[in-house]
Amino acid sequence: MNxxxxxxxxxxxxxxxxxxxxxxxxxxxxxxxxxxxFYDWDGLSTAxxxxxxxxxxxxxxxxxxxxxxxxxIFALVLAAFQIGLGTVLALVCANPRTRxxxxxxxxxxxxxxxxxxxxxxxxxxxxxxxxGLVNKLFELLNIPYRQNWLSSPTQSIIAIAFVxxxxxMGYQFSLLYAGVKAVPEDYFEAATIDGCGKWRAHWHVTxxxxxxxxxxxxxxxxxxxxxxxxxxxIMTNGGPGTTNYTMTFMIYRYAFMESNYGYACAVSVLxxxxxxxxxxxxxxxxxxxxxx
Amino acid sequence: MKIExxxxxxxxxxxxMMLVLSACGxxxxxxxxxxxxxxxxxxGKIKLKVYAQHFDEDxxxxxxxxxxxxxxxxxxxxxxxxxxxxxxxxxxxxxxxxGNMPDVYFTDWPTLQTFAKSKNVELLDDYESTAQYxxxxxxxxxxxxxxxxxxxxxxxxxxxEFQLIYYNKSIFDKVGIAMPIKTIDGLAEAAKKLKAxxxxxxxxxxxxxxxxxxFYNGLVTREQAAGFGALEAQGVTELPQAFVTAAEQMKKLQxxxxxxxxxxxxxxxxxxxxxxxxxxxxxxxxxxxxxxSEEKLGGQVDWMYWPAKDEATYEQTKYNxxxxxxxxxxxxSPGSKNKEIAVKVAAFLAAKxxxxxxxxxxxxxxSPKTDKPIAADVPVMMQRIATELLPNAKEYAKLLSxxxxxxxxxxxxxxxxxxxxxxxxxITNLNRTLGKENQ
Numbered sequence: 001m002n003x004x005x006x007x008x009x010x011x012x013x014x015x016x017x018x019x020x021x022x023x024x025x026x027x028x029x030x031x032x033x034x035x036x037x038f039y040d041w042d043g044l045s046t047a048x049x050x051x052x053x054x055x056x057x058x059x060x061x062x063x064x065x066x067x068x069x070x071x072x073i074f075a076l077v078l079a080a081f082q083i084g085l086g087t088v089l090a091l092v093c094a095n096p097r098t099r100x101x102x103x104x105x106x107x108x109x110x111x112x113x114x115x116x117x118x119x120x121x122x123x124x125x126x127x128x129x130x131x132g133l134v135n136k137l138f139e140l141l142n143i144p145y146r147q148n149w150l151s152s153p154t155q156s157i158i159a160i161a162f163v164x165x166x167x168x169m170g171y172q173f174s175l176l177y178a179g180v181k182a183v184p185e186d187y188f189e190a191a192t193i194d195g196c197g198k199w200r201a202h203w204h205v206t207x208x209x210x211x212x213x214x215x216x217x218x219x220x221x222x223x224x225x226x227x228x229x230x231x232x233x234i235m236t237n238g239g240p241g242t243t244n245y246t247m248t249f250m251i252y253r254y255a256f257m258e259s260n261y262g263y264a265c266a267v268s269v270l271x272x273x274x275x276x277x278x279x280x281x282x283x284x285x286x287x288x289x290x291x292x
Numbered sequence: 293m294k295i296e297x298x299x300x301x302x303x304x305x306x307x308x309m310m311l312v313l314s315a316c317g318x319x320x321x322x323x324x325x326x327x328x329x330x331x332x333x334x335x336g337k338i339k340l341k342v343y344a345q346h347f348d349e350d351x352x353x354x355x356x357x358x359x360x361x362x363x364x365x366x367x368x369x370x371x372x373x374x375x376x377x378x379x380x381x382x383x384x385x386x387x388x389x390x391g392n393m394p395d396v397y398f399t400d401w402p403t404l405q406t407f408a409k410s411k412n413v414e415l416l417d418d419y420e421s422t423a424q425y426x427x428x429x430x431x432x433x434x435x436x437x438x439x440x441x442x443x444x445x446x447x448x449x450x451x452x453e454f455q456l457i458y459y460n461k462s463i464f465d466k467v468g469i470a471m472p473i474k475t476i477d478g479l480a481e482a483a484k485k486l487k488a489x490x491x492x493x494x495x496x497x498x499x500x501x502x503x504x505x506x507f508y509n510g511l512v513t514r515e516q517a518a519g520f521g522a523l524e525a526q527g528v529t530e531l532p533q534a535f536v537t538a539a540e541q542m543k544k545l546q547x548x549x550x551x552x553x554x555x556x557x558x559x560x561x562x563x564x565x566x567x568x569x570x571x572x573x574x575x576x577x578x579x580x581x582x583x584x585s586e587e588k589l590g591g592q593v594d595w596m597y598w599p600a601k602d603e604a605t606y607e608q609t610k611y612n613x614x615x616x617x618x619x620x621x622x623x624x625s626p627g628s629k630n631k632e633i634a635v636k637v638a639a640f641l642a643a644k645x646x647x648x649x650x651x652x653x654x655x656x657x658x659s660p661k662t663d664k665p666i667a668a669d670v671p672v673m674m675q676r677i678a679t680e681l682l683p684n685a686k687e688y689a690k691l692l693s694x695x696x697x698x699x700x701x702x703x704x705x706x707x708x709x710x711x712x713x714x715x716x717x718x719i720t721n722l723n724r725t726l727g728k729e730n731q
Contacts, residue, residue, distance in 0.1 A: 044388050044410035062724065129553045150557045151710045237499055240556040241707035256380060258695050259406045 030272070037265035043255070047262065054266035064267075067247045070157050071274075074246065075225025077161035082172040083217050090176035091202055105177070109170040116167070120234040123163045124150070150236050153243045160231045160244060164224070172217050179213030180206060215286040222282060223275045247271045337370040338630050340637055343384060343397035344622070346375040350580070353652065354449065358644035362637065369637060388412040393625035395634040396641070401618035402695055404445045414624040414631060416444040421639035428643075428660040432688060436659055439619045440693050446623035447642035450649070451657035452688065454579045454615035454677065455506045456595040463491060463573040472596055474606040476511075476541045479599045480548035486573045487549040495572035497563035498555040498709050501702035507576050508705040509614045511538035513689050514600035517612040521690020523697055529727040531719050537601065539718045542708045555709045578615070579677060583653065586671040595673055611681065614689040621659075656682060700725035 005011070037054055041047035058064060089108060093101050111119065126133040127149035138145045149159040183206050191201040207214075229248035236244050238253075245253075247267055255264035345351040359371050374394055377383055381403045387393050393412055407413040416422045422444050429437060436448035464471060467489045469482045483493040498504050509519045515534030516522050522532060531539075545551075552558060552566070567575035568588040575581070585593045600606040622638035624631060646658035654670030656678035670678070692698050704721050707713040 042406050042409060043385065044406060044412060062721075124557065148553050148711070151554060153707070153710065153712045236557060237501075239499070239501070239703070239706050240710045240713070241703040243707070253699075256382060258699065259385075259402070 033265045037269045039262045041262035042259045043261040054263045067245045071226040074161040074228045075222045078221040078225045081165035082169045086172040086176045094180040111167045112170040179210040183209045339370045341372045341394040343374040343394040354645035354648040357648040358641045361644045395628040396638045400620045414626045446621040447639045448621035448659040449642040449645035458575045462592045474603045483548045483550040492552045492572040493550045494574035495563040495566040497560040499559045501706045504705040505702045510598035513612040514609045517687040519689025520692035531722045543715045582673045611684045611686045618691045
């Protein structure tokens with residue numbers, strides 16, 4: 001092995017294509033986006049340097065507060081539903097006494113492989129205020145909770161976030177299931193011999209040992225929530241009005257509808273920064289627990 | 293060892309970044325790279341690439357007719373069609389960004405404005421074809437050809453296309469609603485009756501924001517004939533009273549149940565099928581819907597004027613109409629190697645497409661006049677426009693060019709279609725945008 005690692009020329013030769021590709025599709029566009037965010041640019045004409053004007057305008061833009069609020073709600077719904085339910089289901093499926101585990105594991109993952117468009121259309125029909133399955137279900141159960149799910153200025157973002165949470169719960173479940181299976185059973189058995197109940201043993205033994213898995217799952221859930229876009233575009237087109245806007249929707253609007261690419265770049269930079277901060281915070285939170 | 297490793301890493305990163313930056317850093321000025329339209333060597337014909345709408349019967353008919361006519365008029369010109377896609381002109385903008393503009397292309401006013409700044413559209417002011425086009429314009433459609441900045445960027449193929457409220461006469465008779473409905477209170481009352489009878493009073497494809505804005509503009513024209521155009525003047529930093537009144541009226545109608553609860557999530561196919569299946573009593577869309585509605589509902593369907601705050605205002609303003617439209621049509625790329633011919637072809641295609649709409653579809657007002665007879669089987673509703681509305685039309689709503697103000701109107705009128713959004717929110721949001729844009 002050392003023989004191979006010692007050959008620097010070969011290392012460089014093998015790494016260069018990957019590094020080159022990474023630079024082309026990631027580093028260069030990000031750098032360009034940062035540079036362009038300081039320009040007044042419509043995407044076609046010669047860009048005019050405008051300093052921090054785009055950022056000043058951005059922090060006074062009422063769409064930003066709407067988008068940040070929606071991004072936060074979206075992220076919280078994803079984290080709570082996907083990781084919360086995913087954990088419970090992973091623990092249930094990891095239990096050897098659970099019957100039909102293979103079937104359950106497949107069933108949980110099926111929505112992940114479906115097209116987002118198909119899933120959104122399915123839920124649009126289910127959320128229909130007059131004939132939708134969700135309202136009919138409430139009606140059937142005699143619960144007076146009929147809602148206009150996708151047109152409500154306050155609830156629609158939660159309804160849309162739930163669709164994403166439902167579809168990709170299976171993905172988080174598979175990560176968590178792998179995490180549960182990676183915990184040595186001896187620890188769990190030792191805890192139960194010491195008198196711990198099943199769920200208490202999971203709480204004190206299994207879950208703390210899955211720290212790294214949770215770190216990854218939370219990072220995915222939170223950053224996906226902050227940058228959510230597709231579900232809003234398909235289900236409500238960001239409406240009513242701009243009530244379902246997120247930062248990615250802002251980028252789409254300013255770049256492609258208003259041809260204000262410089263400003264859209266400023267929003268993109270802020271989005272990248274927020275996602276990076278969220279990732280750092282999640283890492284710090286989980287690492288702090290580890291060092292304690 | 294560590295130092296050597298660091299050196300190697302630094303070298304590799306520098307090398308790859310240099311390669312990337314040099315590869316991607318090439319100039320991409322849009323109009324300076326001329327495409328090769330190439331006179332086809334074997335036929336000797338001049339080949340022009342035309343980017344045009346050609347995706348359904350409504351768009352294929354006029355274009356194919358125009359191309360056939362062009363073959364007779366300019367046999368040396370060969371058209372290569374690049375069919376436009378409904379993507380908000382992103383494909384065309386990509387062509388512009390990469391310097392691959394077609395010789396002639398069909399586009400709308402917002403895109404023309406961007407292209408004018410980036411010099412991707414030929415200024416047509418001084419061409420002979422423009423002078424001829426101006427001379428043959430039908431009165432009232434100048435705004436289709438001459439942009440608000442006074443220049444000509446494209447030759448339009450459409451004239452005036454009004455926004456209309458369609459209604460199902462059978463349903464109205466069954467529910468006992470007398471026509472014409474002249475006031476907002478009358479329409480609100482009708483909505484309540486229709487809802488009580490189990491109908492959707494008015495189907496609207498509110499998922500597309502422009503239609504809620506068009507409905508609102510119809511109400512505005514009852515108070516302010518210029519419509520949205522009045523919002524563009526410098527110094528208008530607060531919503532004028534006419535617009536406040538119209539917002540209050542729209543909210544009142546929403547509260548009366550005029551729109552379906554799911555209106556903001558309803559697309560065109562859903563809204564139109566609600567109307568054509570007899571589930572909805574009214575439908576709002578442009579006059580182009582006349583053909584489909586007459587085909588599907590026959591004599592059961594007709595259109596009505598927008599109501600006003602009272603009968604006197606209705607009588608006084610019912611011929612103030614929304615629909616004059618913005619500049620759009622066939623434009624020419626400044627990079628075309630056969631620019632002079634491309635300009636002639638653009639004007640010809642526009643004029644002949646318009647001619648098709650007049651002679652085959654019976655559209656009463658097209659951009660340039662034609663000496664050919666109008667179609668024999670013009671739908672009754674279209675005849676009504678020609679004989680009743682056009683001779684009496686007093687003023688057309690004016691164009692709003694400011695994209696930010698237009699987007700704010702689109703967003704906030706869509707909000708007016710749902711519960712939980714008050715007129716005060718509408719006014720506050722619009723005032724914020726007007727204050728920023730019109731200072």
